[in-house]
Amino acid sequence: MMSKTLLIEAVSVQNWTYILVGVTFAIYIGIAIWSRASSTKEFYVAGGGVSPWANGMATAADWMSAASFIGMAGIISFAGYDGAVYLMGWTGGYVLLALLLAPYLRKFGKFTVPDFIGDRYYSDTARIVAVICALLVSFTYVAGQMRGVGIVFSRFLEVDINTGVIIGMLIVLFYAVLGGMKGITYTQVAQYCVLIFAFMVPAIFISIQMTGNPVPQLGFGGELADGSGTYLLDKLDGLSTELGFAEYTEGSKSLIDVFAITLALMVGTAGLPHVIVRFFTVKRVKDARKSAGIALLLIAVLYTTAPAVAVFARTNMIETVSNQPYSDVPQWFKKWETTGLITFTDKNNDGLIQYVADEAQNELVVDRDIMVLANPEIANLPNWVIALVAAGGLAAALSTAAGLLLVISSSVSHDVIKKVYNPNISEKGELIAARISAVGAVCVAGYFGINPPDFVAAVVALAFGLAAASFFPAIVLGIFYKRMNKEGAVAGMVVGIGIMLYYIVKYKFGWLDDTLPDKNEWWFGISPEGFGAVAMVINFVVSITVMKFTKAPPEEVQEIVENIRIPNGAGEASNH
């Protein structure tokens, strides 16, 4: 008779993936049915009574996308120290959010970010500019998520990427359209649990294997478990320099660029509409502050583990393949070779794998995404752990996609239809409009997922840069500078976005010249990824200058500002 462990071993990776993905999807659908939205308030802000912990978990899942889950550790493992721009950039923004934005926007008590911009700057022009920014940011971001869903499906379940995108669309469609923000919030709570478990289990296994320490955050600063007494990071620094790469702990980006990218990502994070709206769903101002803290705490669990995973994976990979005969490579190497994510060309025909920094001699190209996806296989972990990573990747991509789709649909149904086009629309009519826009948004996102525009790689730079260049200054000035008026805010947003788009188009896509301009031509040596920091400063300067030459906002607007600075009496988010 087969023992139980043998039985578990016998279930293939693919079957485990079907089981785990099936179970998690069933949970999401169950939650969606249980939490249907019956009013616009439930659809836009989950009824406004979400507890700080539930909101913190939902925010964390909303925030951590396919890029955080699959991409980040891989990027860090190839970038070394430079990877810190993502680690600090995508966490430090929450400090800004908690201290400068969330409590006041909650007190303001409306449904969307364009709501705040439109009311605070008493202008439909400002509202429309804000809607355009929100749509631009959210669509660029969501295209990448749907693609992520497709990729995870295709790699683990061996279906076509497009089929994967369509399955993902149907799931999101179901709970976003049915439940609105309410459905999204509670599925995101479940998705956080799935994704964090899926990320931590392999990390802990590998940390024990390599350093004997079950805490990855400590393990990667510890000694190797092989008894040599060498620190893991020293070993990796040694391996890297031996192969001609920069020392892992040093990095190779310039100081000013590291500074600018970190700042652009932090400010961009604080300005992303799908993150900001999460704070409209809690009951009181103090809950908004607290749930920002909880969200960051839960995000930090993954973000402090990712750099450890990066170091484990990089060391493991170099040791397994470098200078080894190609005929002896392990099974996972062959498997990922068939997907084209690992390619080996034996340039000098010696049958050995030369993995070196010098491109003329390097024979191995490894896609960065593999570092998380293949990590459990590289470390020989059990099949169910490998399948768990697939379920986690899907949870991360779906939760973020749903949050973004809600921003898109509420921008259309609330900010455009209700506030500008037809203010007399009934509650019921608006709810129907919201659902129809959600369906439309899912279809557009799915289209981009199936036919990804060739600029998907630039999505991060673009979405964060635009958020940094538009919303962050307009909202901060709206709260902290009573005299800021509509002329200043609109001018600042338009110039900020304009210059950001120009810079990306010129220096990232190379559409304005025959070839992509060289790095030497970057302004102040700042890359397109970091330019959001410059565009934000320009927005602030333009806003304040224009404001000085135009008249102060009306008395009642100044009263709104005084009112949002006082935390009590937030009441419920309202439609009027």
Place this chain on the structure above:
Amino acid sequence: MTPKEKAKAYWKENIRYVLILLAIWFLVSYGAGILFKDTLNSIRVGGFKLGFWFAQQGSIYVFVILIFVYVRLMNKLDKKYGYDE
């Protein structure tokens, strides 16, 4: 104090907290993790060079602590001014 004066005094204290906390936010990330990284790297804690540790670990821990400190300070401040609920 009139309600207006009260609101003004509350706001002033709030701004002071925010400025102090943001100064720390800046020092750990842009300071220790970026600008002074090379100097701090000469100090080692276990296998970590200190500048590298701040950039990839330490600053994130400090960010979390900063928000919870702010939550505590503001809850106290709300009570002091009778704005709590």
